[in-house]
Amino acid sequence: MKVKKTKKSKGGGFQSMGIIFFTFYLSDLILKFYSYLGLDPVLMKGILHRGYKLPTPIQRKCIPLALQGCDLVAMARTGSGKTAAFLLPLFNRLLQDTVVKDTRGLILTPTRELAHQTLKFIKDLGKYTKLRSCLVVGGESMEDQFALLHSRPEIIVATPGRFLHLLIEMQLCLSKLEVLILDEADRLFELGFQEQLNDIIKQIPIKRQTLLFSATMPKALADFTQAGLKDPVLVRLDLETKLSENLQLSFIKVRSEDKLAHLLYLLSIKVKADAPTLVFVATRHHVELLKEILVRNGHCCSYLYGSLDPIERKIQAANFREGKTNVLVVTDVAARGIDIPLLECVIHYHFPATPKLFVHRSGRVARAGRHGTAYALVAPDELPYMLDLHLYLGRPIASTSASEGILEPFRECYSDLHSRSTDVTSIVESTEDTTRETFLAQVKNFRPSQTIFEYKKIKHPSNELLDLMKLKRKQHDASIQRRKRERTAGKDTVQPPSDGREKPACELNIVINVPKSKSERSEFFIPYRPSNYYQEKGFFAHIAWLLAIPFTEFSLDCAHRNAFSLPSAKKWDRKKKKFVGVEEDKKKKRIKNEAGVWISASYNTHKYFCPRLCGFVFSLYFLYPHLRYKEWKEKHNIGHSGEVLDHSPHVSPHGRRNNLSRVGCKGVRARNELKTKEVILKERRRKEKIRNHIKKVRGKKLRIMHIRNQEEVGLTQKLVKLRQQPRSYLFVYFPCTAKEPFRGANRKKYKDIHWRPAGN
Ligand SMILES: Nc1ncnc2c1ncn2[C@@H]1O[C@H](COP(=O)(O)OP(=O)(O)OP(=O)(O)O)[C@@H](O)[C@H]1O
Numbered sequence: 001m002k003v004k005k006t007k008k009s010k011g012g013g014f015q016s017m018g019i020i021f022f023t024f025y026l027s028d029l030i031l032k033f034y035s036y037l038g039l040d041p042v043l044m045k046g047i048l049h050r051g052y053k054l055p056t057p058i059q060r061k062c063i064p065l066a067l068q069g070c071d072l073v074a075m076a077r078t079g080s081g082k083t084a085a086f087l088l089p090l091f092n093r094l095l096q097d098t099v100v101k102d103t104r105g106l107i108l109t110p111t112r113e114l115a116h117q118t119l120k121f122i123k124d125l126g127k128y129t130k131l132r133s134c135l136v137v138g139g140e141s142m143e144d145q146f147a148l149l150h151s152r153p154e155i156i157v158a159t160p161g162r163f164l165h166l167l168i169e170m171q172l173c174l175s176k177l178e179v180l181i182l183d184e185a186d187r188l189f190e191l192g193f194q195e196q197l198n199d200i201i202k203q204i205p206i207k208r209q210t211l212l213f214s215a216t217m218p219k220a221l222a223d224f225t226q227a228g229l230k231d232p233v234l235v236r237l238d239l240e241t242k243l244s245e246n247l248q249l250s251f252i253k254v255r256s257e258d259k260l261a262h263l264l265y266l267l268s269i270k271v272k273a274d275a276p277t278l279v280f281v282a283t284r285h286h287v288e289l290l291k292e293i294l295v296r297n298g299h300c301c302s303y304l305y306g307s308l309d310p311i312e313r314k315i316q317a318a319n320f321r322e323g324k325t326n327v328l329v330v331t332d333v334a335a336r337g338i339d340i341p342l343l344e345c346v347i348h349y350h351f352p353a354t355p356k357l358f359v360h361r362s363g364r365v366a367r368a369g370r371h372g373t374a375y376a377l378v379a380p381d382e383l384p385y386m387l388d389l390h391l392y393l394g395r396p397i398a399s400t401s402a403s404e405g406i407l408e409p410f411r412e413c414y415s416d417l418h419s420r421s422t423d424v425t426s427i428v429e430s431t432e433d434t435t436r437e438t439f440l441a442q443v444k445n446f447r448p449s450q451t452i453f454e455y456k457k458i459k460h461p462s463n464e465l466l467d468l469m470k471l472k473r474k475q476h477d478a479s480i481q482r483r484k485r486e487r488t489a490g491k492d493t494v495q496p497p498s499d500g501r502e503k504p505a506c507e508l509n510i511v512i513n514v515p516k517s518k519s520e521r522s523e524f525f526i527p528y529r530p531s532n533y534y535q536e537k538g539f540f541a542h543i544a545w546l547l548a549i550p551f552t553e554f555s556l557d558c559a560h561r562n563a564f565s566l567p568s569a570k571k572w573d574r575k576k577k578k579f580v581g582v583e584e585d586k587k588k589k590r591i592k593n594e595a596g597v598w599i600s601a602s603y604n605t606h607k608y609f610c611p612r613l614c615g616f617v618f619s620l621y622f623l624y625p626h627l628r629y630k631e632w633k634e635k636h637n638i639g640h641s642g643e644v645l646d647h648s649p650h651v652s653p654h655g656r657r658n659n660l661s662r663v664g665c666k667g668v669r670a671r672n673e674l675k676t677k678e679v680i681l682k683e684r685r686r687k688e689k690i691r692n693h694i695k696k697v698r699g700k701k702l703r704i705m706h707i708r709n710q711e712e713v714g715l716t717q718k719l720v721k722l723r724q725q726p727r728s729y730l731f732v733y734f735p736c737t738a739k740e741p742f743r744g745a746n747r748k749k750y751k752d753i754h755w756r757p758a759g760n
Pocket residue numbers: 050051052053054055056059076077078079080081082083084214215336337338339341363364367368
């Protein structure tokens with residue numbers, strides 16, 4: 001057999017750590033030879049399949065360490081190839097022992113989209129490994145996921161909420177789990193995930209390998225998690241250049257009311273025609289508004305936000321990936337991890353509130369050596385965020401502003417649309433928080449009737465300052481009164497410059513004070529802040545939870561608490577009308593799942609394990625009926641311990657379902673979850689009807705609504721808010737089949753809502 005000679009590498013390639021790229025026609029003999037070097041030769045085929053030639057720096061650092069079995073806390077900038085850096089060692093470990101047919105690798109990610117993408121990576125890189133993998137994320141059928149998990153795939157990719165739910169409902173045993181990977185670990189450790197993560201980790205054997213990966217990893221995270229990780233190795237690359245040098249940044253100063261016009265200008269003129277572009281906005285209302293406006297202006301537009309219907313979410317993301325649309329308007333749900341190879345441009349319509357988020361959002365472009373541009377529209381009230389960002393990046397910036405003439409046609413186009421379309425007007429209303437605006441305006445316009453010097457008058461009538469104030473008032477009172485009169489007459493509006501143009505583009509240069517070199521400093525000078533203070537502060541944003549949880553695995557010592565002295569995490573309790581500690585949340589009976597729907601908190605381990613309550617070692621699993629899983633088992637003739645009672649067509653004689661996707665093989669999906677065009681249109685019409693109805697009944701005494709399913713929960717809650725207005729009553733007619741949201745405690749809470757089954 002003819003064997004093609006591979007060119008000898010000079011080192012620094014995958015070869016240097018035992019990974020050698022093979023051409024497909026390499027003989028078995030050579031594959032066997034290379035297997036001695038570390039990674040299984042089967043993996044080389046997968047690497048070739050993905051088209052990688054050289055390992056990236058993070059892969060070069062992390063793969064050998066992970067192969068040795070070390071726990072890792074790894075940081076490298078966005079798009080640097082972290083996914084392969086944790087997948088390759090995972091595959092290698094699992095391939096070493098193929099006898100154990102159980103779940104041995106668990107990858108947790110913060111978002112569904114990222115989980116989907118990781119599974120795709122697994123299928124590509126592990127194409128020839130025959131390892132079985134499955135996806136467990138919210139918004140998908142529980143029954144399908146029972147089947148997937150029941151067959152004990154080797155690798156599970158999951159989001160924490162749904163995985164914990166299934167873990168408890170199915171009483172899964174993870175005793176064979178060897179590798180736990182937390183992708184975007186810092187996000188997973190932030191508020192909202194930590195409780196679920198903690199509960200999952202408790203069920204995983206302590207003798208495991210734990211790998212933490214993110215583009216923004218605080219150094220302290222390694223210290224904090226030391227009890228959970230066994231002597232973790234900290235790998236932090238790209239500390240100086242947090243953003244790729246191929247990324248071009250452009251900060252544009254705009255007035256808040258000009259943002260839309262500017263966005264249209266960027267998309268129509270600046271960005272290359274049909275170049276895929278990601279537009280980040282603050283809330284889902286803004287997503288809807290921008291989508292509506294962009295579509296009406298001839299842009300092919302997709303949109304994504306967390307509470308969007310899961311199927312719609314998939315369709316929208318797929319449309320953008322496949323190039324059917326060229327603009328994707330998103331909230332921060334797509335800020336992390338998403339890899340769209342052809343993406344060239346990101347627009348920050350709203351400036352992100354933390355520098356870390358800016359890094360993640362902008363990191364969707366200029367990945368893996370490619371070039372890209374990130375535009376940020378900065379309104380005056382967002383300037384402090386920009387300053388924060390530049391302290392974090394540690395380099396000066398320049399911002400520009402567009403001239404008025406350029407924006408004029410786009411502004412017209414938007415205002416015209418606004419007046420013509422009731423749809424757009426209603427969405428604009430929902431994006432505007434009028435109570436907040438009025439409150440802020442009141443605070444801004446508040447003027448005390450007397451100054452502090454005059455206040456002193458009461459105590460010290462002969463104060464010199466008082467005399468001074470008297471003199472001042474005498475001199476200025478007339479002009480102050482005149483100004484007030486003018487203001488009430490409406491002359492106060494800010495007049496644009498006479499030529500109708502904005503000020504010429506101006507530079508905002510922020511010079512970061514770089515600490516002086518040692519020789520320049522005085523001999524005894526001790527800086528009161530470390531040189532990387534702002535950088536670590538940026539990384540640390542929102543990881544305050546680290547100080548709030550009594551961990552068994554991730555335990556903290558008091559020294560760390562004091563060292564960072566972060567405030568304990570608190571949240572606003574609407575009932576109590578005050579801030580409460582996150583600890584108090586644990587007492588609650590219902591929790592919000594990933595889709596924003598309130599579900600029973602019974603899957604919390606505090607409820608299932610009695611050791612905390614009564615000191616027993618055994619859990620109270622059997623006292624709680626796991627109805628859905630039980631039902632599923634009965635349906636598929638599966639016994640209590642997982643054995644097959646009858647050879648039904650769904651289940652193989654070995655108790656494994658056949659529809660499990662093997663890595664690299666196409667899974668057979670039994671159910672088509674796609675809604676038909678008619679169903680989608682029908683639902684839209686219905687939602688529209690409800691929206692119109694809300695508008696119509698606003699302020700009336702009697703309201704009648706029909707609410708059918710959980711998707712309308714948001715709208716229902718809006719109605720309930722209306723109820724709080726004086727002299728208004730809400731009558732909700734509810735079909736018999738409806739489950740959520742007004743059951744149990746909620747029903748009692750909204751006492752003045754009258755419940756009637758549909759048809760009565
Ligand atoms: N060795 C390599 N050679 C060439 N391309 C690579 C290599 N490793 C990864 N890539 C490619 O780089 C891109 C980014 O990889 P990946 O998504 O793993 O980055 P990441 O560091 O996880 O980014 P993020 O922090 O945004 O999640 C992907 O398209 C991937 O296929």
